[in-house]
Amino acid sequence: MAAQTGVESDEQLLARAVGDLSRRTRFPVVFAGLEHAGAVHITAIAGARTHSIEGLVVQASKGLGGASFVEGRPRLALEYRTSRSITHDYDRAILGEGISTLLAVPVMVAGRARGVIYCGSWHRSPVGDVVSRPAFTAAESLGTELRVRDEVRRRLALAAPPAAASSLPAAAREELRESYAELRSIAATVDDAGIRERLARLEQRLATLSSDASGPAEKVDTNLSPREIDVLACCALGSTNGEIAAALGLKEGTVKSYLASAMAKLDASTRHAAVMRARRAGILP
Incomplete structure (x- = not known):
């Protein structure tokens, strides 16, 4: 949806959230996307060393993020390359960036996933509450603002x-x-x-x-x-x-x-x- 005059678009909002999170998290790579036509389109990336993640489109149920999106809960691959709990449809993008540990957190709006925020590390890294909390907070804040935007758009559409x-x-x-x-x-x-x-x-x-x-x-x-x-x-x-x-x-x-x-x-x-x-x-x- 095009941005209204003076109001940032959802993609711009996402990019700002990713930039803020990259400054607060211990993960060196942060990227995220919103759902369009049943797939998550990665449009915001911070800290990447390559271009392998750019333009990534994650289908529902596929990969770590696709599983997180469908299940509506965070998913973690401590050793992404050898993980047996996910499909490896996007190995070219993730391993191409050299990511070893990957955390995926869904952005929930009114009980439905609207996107996914990823945090990645180039080395196998333990992920406890302190490390993961900034990603959870960012996803929650983003979900809140998207919910408000949805409601405002719905209501304003009824108005003269x-x-x-x-x-x-x-x-x-x-x-x-x-x-x-x-x-x-x-x-x-x-x-x-x-x-x-x-x-x-x-x-x-x-x-x-x-x-x-x-x-x-x-x-x-x-x-x-x-x-x-x-x-x-x-x-x-x-x-x-x-x-x-x-x-x-x-x-x-x-x-x-x-x-x-x-x-x-x-x-x-x-x-x-x-x-x-x-x-x-x-x-x-």
């Missing part, structure tokens, strides 16, 4: 251009508001500051699309915290305190405290009134 936002059908605007709340709940579980920043930009795009420009914004002298906005965004979807707690990874009592604080700041006697005032003030879409 920004210039027509005020004339959006009520159902379409509600869809966008649901997406906004879901993005905030996802962002609340992400530790990476860079990913949170990009999620915030996506939230703003959705807020702009779903805002009702038919009347002036109500001035509210308040300063809601990010967590209070998270809770109100979930309240806007009709979620119970228990459901909000589960979505945001909080205790139910903590949700009640955030909600009470937000209601007080908004001078609202009910959660519904708080949501409406927040929308009129432009705090919520």
Whole structure:
């Protein structure tokens, strides 16, 4: 899919993830690819000494990465050349690079593999938790961002251009508001500051699309915290305190405290009134 203006493509995102991982891992070679038409196409490579991996296309179930992709779990070949637990369809590429130990980690999105990240060593190397953790973290972060991108694309496809936002059908605007709340709940579980920043930009795009420009914004002298906005965004979807707690990874009592604080700041006697005032003030879409 072509990149939107100012937004990196999935392949560019993958290349950045591979570059970041290559600086954090002890493996000298890192490469990765996303799935297209049932096969993983390697498009990002860092640290390779040859060109043998370039253009590699890994079919499902074949090789170490193909097995990892189908099984949805990491696979390790401590001695790749003699491993009997995998097929050797891609020996020319892997052995051509001189790789001895190879780790393959699937990139999971909503329970389905969307790609594979490989980490390779030119010598037989032990692979414990400390060594493998950066690859697992990179795959998880990449999967999170791809999941968010998928949802944003799906929701934005339902929306009119920004210039027509005020004339959006009520159902379409509600869809966008649901997406906004879901993005905030996802962002609340992400530790990476860079990913949170990009999620915030996506939230703003959705807020702009779903805002009702038919009347002036109500001035509210308040300063809601990010967590209070998270809770109100979930309240806007009709979620119970228990459901909000589960979505945001909080205790139910903590949700009640955030909600009470937000209601007080908004001078609202009910959660519904708080949501409406927040929308009129432009705090919520």
